[in-house]
Amino acid sequence: MSSRPTPRRTVLGAALAVTAAAPLASATSAFAAASGGGPGRSPAPVDYRAWATYPQWSSGKGAGTRVVGETRPGLVIHRPIGTFRYTDPHTDSTATWEYATWLSPVHTLPAPASEVVVSWNARTPAGTWLQTELRGSYTDGTRTPWYVMGRWTSGDGPGDIRRTSVDGQGDKKSSVSTDTLAVDDRASGLRIASYELRLTLFRKPGTDRTPQVWRLGAMASDVPDRFTVPASRPGEGAGHKLRVPRYSQEIHKGQYPEYDNGGEAWCSPTSSQMVVEFWGRRPTAEDLRWVDPSYADPQVCHAARHTYDYQYQGCGNWPFNAAYAATYADLQGVVTRLRSLGDAEKLIRAGIPVITSQSFLASELDGAGYGTAGHLMCVVGFTADGDVVANDPASPSDAAVERVYKRRQFENIWLRTKRHNVQGQVKSGSGGVCYLYFPVRPTARQVRALASVGVR
Numbered sequence: 001m002s003s004r005p006t007p008r009r010t011v012l013g014a015a016l017a018v019t020a021a022a023p024l025a026s027a028t029s030a031f032a033a034a035s036g037g038g039p040g041r042s043p044a045p046v047d048y049r050a051w052a053t054y055p056q057w058s059s060g061k062g063a064g065t066r067v068v069g070e071t072r073p074g075l076v077i078h079r080p081i082g083t084f085r086y087t088d089p090h091t092d093s094t095a096t097w098e099y100a101t102w103l104s105p106v107h108t109l110p111a112p113a114s115e116v117v118v119s120w121n122a123r124t125p126a127g128t129w130l131q132t133e134l135r136g137s138y139t140d141g142t143r144t145p146w147y148v149m150g151r152w153t154s155g156d157g158p159g160d161i162r163r164t165s166v167d168g169q170g171d172k173k174s175s176v177s178t179d180t181l182a183v184d185d186r187a188s189g190l191r192i193a194s195y196e197l198r199l200t201l202f203r204k205p206g207t208d209r210t211p212q213v214w215r216l217g218a219m220a221s222d223v224p225d226r227f228t229v230p231a232s233r234p235g236e237g238a239g240h241k242l243r244v245p246r247y248s249q250e251i252h253k254g255q256y257p258e259y260d261n262g263g264e265a266w267c268s269p270t271s272s273q274m275v276v277e278f279w280g281r282r283p284t285a286e287d288l289r290w291v292d293p294s295y296a297d298p299q300v301c302h303a304a305r306h307t308y309d310y311q312y313q314g315c316g317n318w319p320f321n322a323a324y325a326a327t328y329a330d331l332q333g334v335v336t337r338l339r340s341l342g343d344a345e346k347l348i349r350a351g352i353p354v355i356t357s358q359s360f361l362a363s364e365l366d367g368a369g370y371g372t373a374g375h376l377m378c379v380v381g382f383t384a385d386g387d388v389v390a391n392d393p394a395s396p397s398d399a400a401v402e403r404v405y406k407r408r409q410f411e412n413i414w415l416r417t418k419r420h421n422v423q424g425q426v427k428s429g430s431g432g433v434c435y436l437y438f439p440v441r442p443t444a445r446q447v448r449a450l451a452s453v454g455v456r
Helices: 054-058 267-278 298-307 318-325 341-349 407-415 444-452
Strands: 046-051 061-063 065-068 074-077 082-087 094-103 107-113 115-123 128-138 147-152 174-177 180-183 192-203 212-221 331-337 354-360 372-382 388-391 402-405 418-420 426-428 433-439
Touching (some): 046 054, 046 107, 061 065, 074 094, 107 212, 115 128, 115 192, 128 212, 147 174, 212 331, 267 298, 267 318, 267 354, 267 372, 298 318, 318 331, 318 433, 341 372, 433 444
Antiparallel strands (some): 046 212, 065 074, 074 212, 082 094, 128 147, 128 192, 174 180, 331 433, 354 372, 354 433, 372 388, 418 426
């Protein structure tokens, strides 16, 4: 188990076993799971907005960048506009980098948000990296500062920076916790009304290498506080299951402890690797050459290394996992929220697995055998009765990874935003957060299913 302090957003953590239980609190309000709303309430607002097509990239303002209209449109460095001295806090090395920037149009939200998560898909050759930033406008007419939402590179060679989130960002109205920008006091009524995103692409001076960014997006939401949600009724996904590879994080205990204390904390990269391989992608033999040949499933070690956030000191940074998946040929990755298991059923029926984030007591999920302050697993299907078939990496072996969890229990622990821990303290829940990985050219049915959950 990890001994690191639990951050404010505890749903990032690994599966941590608990032995006692506290009663689940009564709901603060009832919401229809199929819509995310309830009597007298509007649906829980979730807005995912992305820039990924040639016209979308062209709608922004580039300074030293250009849009390339190849098979997969994206943004690259055309002519650097300056240099930047960066001291890497995780290596203590200082280097000079050339850079160019791109600024998105202002996106006005259909409903003001209390949280925003930025995610991206990119390729960064050795000696290049990127930084994503967000600036929001509050409903009181003021603006946030520019918040750094990630400094990222797909590699970690001697000439690369270390991918990192940035702590200590806030303006007494909102703050950034690892990968999530959140309003500090939701009860005040203050919300984020709009935002703009800024990309900065870096490379070593004198080279022609460049990051290439294919997708940049943000999920903004204001899911109401709730301890319980009603269970949705089984729908079109009932009785359907995808053949997703099964990998256990537990068989990697003690392996490469420099990456989040080894396999016991690798729920997120293990889940990501399952879905990457579901789409027929995997690391090459050369990619895996660094892994001890005696270790089973070396690709899980590879995923952990390449999702590791050196500031958070963990592999559970949500955007870093989506970015890792998109380093494989013709795959996209996004972080968003779903409204119900009905949404997940639509995606499963269209052939898209759903990686979900949840936290729960051992008594709240029959058959799990553990409790957790934050855990990722992969929904791969539904039984004929609508119960959830999940590839749960917190299993003793690959063969034991596939589990069936009760629909009512699973939906509640995933969609709620408030919960009680083993000490009876009120803690946060993910509110339906998930990773979705899918091809650059999805089928027509997949396009419809993604659009139904707001991903385009």
